[in-house]
Amino acid sequence: MAFDPELIAALHPRVVGAAELERPEPAHAAFQAATIDALLHGRYQGDLDIATLLRHGDLGLGTVDHLDGELIVVDGEAWSARVDGSLRPVPDDEHTPFAVVTPFSADVEVAVQEPLEHDALLALIDRHARDAAHAVRVDGILDVHARSVPRQDPPYRPLVEVVQEQHVFDLRGVEGTLVGFRFPTVAEGVEVPGYHLHAIAADRSSGGHVLGCRLWRGTVRIGAVTDLHLELPPGVELPTGRASGDLDAVEHRG
Numbered sequence: 474m475a476f477d478p479e480l481i482a483a484l485h486p487r488v489v490g491a492a493e494l495e496r497p498e499p500a501h502a503a504f505q506a507a508t509i510d511a512l513l514h515g516r517y518q519g520d521l522d523i524a525t526l527l528r529h530g531d532l533g534l535g536t537v538d539h540l541d542g543e544l545i546v547v548d549g550e551a552w553s554a555r556v557d558g559s560l561r562p563v564p565d566d567e568h569t570p571f572a573v574v575t576p577f578s579a580d581v582e583v584a585v586q587e588p589l590e591h592d593a594l595l596a597l598i599d600r601h602a603r604d605a606a607h608a609v610r611v612d613g614i615l616d617v618h619a620r621s622v623p624r625q626d627p628p629y630r631p632l633v634e635v636v637q638e639q640h641v642f643d644l645r646g647v648e649g650t651l652v653g654f655r656f657p658t659v660a661e662g663v664e665v666p667g668y669h670l671h672a673i674a675a676d677r678s679s680g681g682h683v684l685g686c687r688l689w690r691g692t693v694r695i696g697a698v699t700d701l702h703l704e705l706p707p708g709v710e711l712p713t714g715r716a717s718g719d720l721d722a723v724e725h726r727g
């Protein structure tokens with residue numbers, strides 16, 4: 474099992490061993506638990522605890538054990554958005570079946586004074602980003618069309634089925650933060666290709682997976698991701714094929 478050569482060129486992916494789980498990531502590296510393919514196929518049982526995840530980064534996203542909400546990592550804190558969009562802090566000993574974090578440091582900072590719709594915001598980030606993969610943090614006044622998913626019990630169904638039961642809700646004019654990543658298409662199967670963003674209110678009252686947004690005004694920060702370090706749980710392998718159909722159904726990206 475090996476990485477796609479194109480993916481190696483874009484992102485220097487590497488599977489890490491147990492010893493490295495204790496070490497923090499260098500700047501511009503992202504650390505990931507499992508693969509998006511494993512999650513798409515219904516592997517919702519987490520194996521990596523949140524305390525270990527937070528050792529590898531202070532900004533990121535994912536989900537938690539039993540797909541019990543959308544995980545948001547911001548300022549080194551882990552929050553989970555319940556199905557109604559309300560938040561709970563995720564305890565250190567809870568586990569994640571899929572998460573990506575990075576020790577965020579911005580290479581680029583852009584002040585936004587005029588309202589930007591979702592697509593225009595992503596286009597602005599694309600224009601200022603210098604690398605194929607990057608981490609993003611947007612702070613400001615936001616409208617967010619968000620979703621979360623209900624907790625699952627075994628036997629787990631594929632994500633594409635669970636997402637049929639997603640709950641959507643809107644945050645309007647809230648002071649908040651978007652966190653997430655853009656990964657290149659060659660990362661598909663390992664990562665969500667394109668943009669994947671989660672939102673969190675500044676007062677930590679609400680959040681979720683971003684389906685659409687408007688930034689009224691705020692600050693966009695972009696940090697390159699040049700290395701991807703993967704923790705692969707037992708039974709999770711690197712994807713051998715592309716699962717674009719599943720991903721299109723799940724991510725509503727673009």
Ligand code: ZN
Binds near residue numbers: 683
């Ligand atoms: Zn998400």
